[in-house]
Amino acid sequence: MKVLVSVKRVVDYNVKVRVKADNSGVDLTNVKMALNPFCEIAVEEAVRLKEKGVATEIVVVTIGPSTAQEQLRTALALGADRAILVESAEELNSLAVAKLLKAVVDKEQPQLVILGKQAIDSDNNQTGQMLAALSGFAQGTFASKVDVAGDKLNVTREVDGGLQTVALNLPAIVTTDLRLNEPRYASLPNIMKAKKKPLETVTPSALGVSTVSTQQILRVDAPANRSAGIKVKSVAELVEKLKTEAKVI
Amino acid sequence: MAILVIAEHENGAVAPATLNTVDAAAKIGGDIHVLVAGQGVGAAAQAAANIAGVSKVLVADNAAYAHQLPENVAPLVAEIGKAYSHVLAPATSNGKNILPRVAALLDVDQISEIISVESADTFKRPIYAGNAIATVQSSAAVKVITVRATGFDAVAAEGGSAAVEAVAAAHDAGKSAFVGEELAKSDRPELTAAKIVVSGGRGMQNGDNFKHLYALADKLGAGVGASRAAVDAGFVPNDMQVGQTGKIVAPQLYIAVGISGAIQHLAGMKDSKVIVAINKDEEAPIFQVADYGLVADLFEAVPELENLL
Numbered sequence: 001m002k003v004l005v006s007v008k009r010v011v012d013y014n015v016k017v018r019v020k021a022d023n024s025g026v027d028l029t030n031v032k033m034a035l036n037p038f039c040e041i042a043v044e045e046a047v048r049l050k051e052k053g054v055a056t057e058i059v060v061v062t063i064g065p066s067t068a069q070e071q072l073r074t075a076l077a078l079g080a081d082r083a084i085l086v087e088s089a090e091e092l093n094s095l096a097v098a099k100l101l102k103a104v105v106d107k108e109q110p111q112l113v114i115l116g117k118q119a120i121d122s123d124n125n126q127t128g129q130m131l132a133a134l135s136g137f138a139q140g141t142f143a144s145k146v147d148v149a150g151d152k153l154n155v156t157r158e159v160d161g162g163l164q165t166v167a168l169n170l171p172a173i174v175t176t177d178l179r180l181n182e183p184r185y186a187s188l189p190n191i192m193k194a195k196k197k198p199l200e201t202v203t204p205s206a207l208g209v210s211t212v213s214t215q216q217i218l219r220v221d222a223p224a225n226r227s228a229g230i231k232v233k234s235v236a237e238l239v240e241k242l243k244t245e246a247k248v249i
Numbered sequence: 250m251a252i253l254v255i256a257e258h259e260n261g262a263v264a265p266a267t268l269n270t271v272d273a274a275a276k277i278g279g280d281i282h283v284l285v286a287g288q289g290v291g292a293a294a295q296a297a298a299n300i301a302g303v304s305k306v307l308v309a310d311n312a313a314y315a316h317q318l319p320e321n322v323a324p325l326v327a328e329i330g331k332a333y334s335h336v337l338a339p340a341t342s343n344g345k346n347i348l349p350r351v352a353a354l355l356d357v358d359q360i361s362e363i364i365s366v367e368s369a370d371t372f373k374r375p376i377y378a379g380n381a382i383a384t385v386q387s388s389a390a391v392k393v394i395t396v397r398a399t400g401f402d403a404v405a406a407e408g409g410s411a412a413v414e415a416v417a418a419a420h421d422a423g424k425s426a427f428v429g430e431e432l433a434k435s436d437r438p439e440l441t442a443a444k445i446v447v448s449g450g451r452g453m454q455n456g457d458n459f460k461h462l463y464a465l466a467d468k469l470g471a472g473v474g475a476s477r478a479a480v481d482a483g484f485v486p487n488d489m490q491v492g493q494t495g496k497i498v499a500p501q502l503y504i505a506v507g508i509s510g511a512i513q514h515l516a517g518m519k520d521s522k523v524i525v526a527i528n529k530d531e532e533a534p535i536f537q538v539a540d541y542g543l544v545a546d547l548f549e550a551v552p553e554l555e556n557l558l
Binding site for chain 2: 161241
């Protein structure tokens, strides 16, 4: 089967971001960017499906600025076969991204689409579910285990109280949770080979998709700072402070 | 203007996060209706009718809605929801699973995990693992929103007397089926609702050592959580994980034991009222957010703490 994997270029998860002085957003100039961690897991799962002989072709897609090609090349180095960049300079909301992905799904006709469960910049956790709704596919969100069984997909999901397993008709959408797998590192020869793999660039208008949004960010603030705490010297002092000063026990 | 709240429920009871979501709805202002969808949900619907401030409860009782499969529940919510100004659900795993599907069916953007209501169309929500707070304005005809429970107070579960009305609509997409579930069993308070949370990290060294935290938690009537490191190392099951990718908690007291305090962990607990850190590394970032820090070996400090309580 053909597998489509959607990835996103985001700020590296180790970077502590700063809010801009004019409160228009966070400052991303000269900040290290990387593949969103959940998207790495999505690519890894697709590659494992190919290694098992389940997947025949892996197409990786991203929506973003031209620099997002770097993240597509990373995915190609990890084992994807070819890449599609939907080039858009502006920051798009999840619904617009889902509509663009729907257009790509219509064109590519994959049996399985794998996305990360959320991007660590917007923390939305929406795109996979929205794509499933738009394409009419079943969805297996927050997946920690994926099994292809004939024309069905068994997905074990991480839910609040534990784990839940659902069976989905194919084609289907899966969004990855952290424990689905441990992504591999790209080897140097594979990074070199990835440079020769095909990478196609399209625009939202070529896909016939409007990216207008029903929401806008008015401002971005730094979170309230916690007042500086104190270090206690002993457990007895800690208990005393919690009882008399903080009054929480 | 009326607001539809999607109830989170199980075993005939309404989950606490629903009460916080009703509080968010009350802050927006307008009639509050609650939708209870599922199979055999009569008792849960009655419980929803008793919630203070709720004026109507809609009940969709159908086998298709058992286990909250989003392929079936989302079309139901979208069909009912288009008559409302706002559709709200708690940001639980169910809410996060279903609501974006509803938003896409209604062709509107969704606002995830709001922590405050500024006005009927403007909300605040954390981004970048809680390192920035965005103020978002929506012009959507139906505002589809998930609510972070810890950002709002719980309304009273009793005192209301809403009318209960059955909804006939049955949507069965026939695309998915429930196979089974494996729920972690615990007698301790639910993590997201606990007043006190005791969490362990990689410093616990192994799963067996969590018994020290369980003993301490039982003394305090606390829930027990964990960092991602402790979960990945297999010390405890993953539904105990507190953080950006796990559960978000904001208890009165959060005790972090053997947790360094990575950005992604802080995203799940830094709104706690009082934070205590016990760590032997005095440079650990957790001390920057802790109200009370104790630099000590946790294997000595935790049993001593338990004895003193």
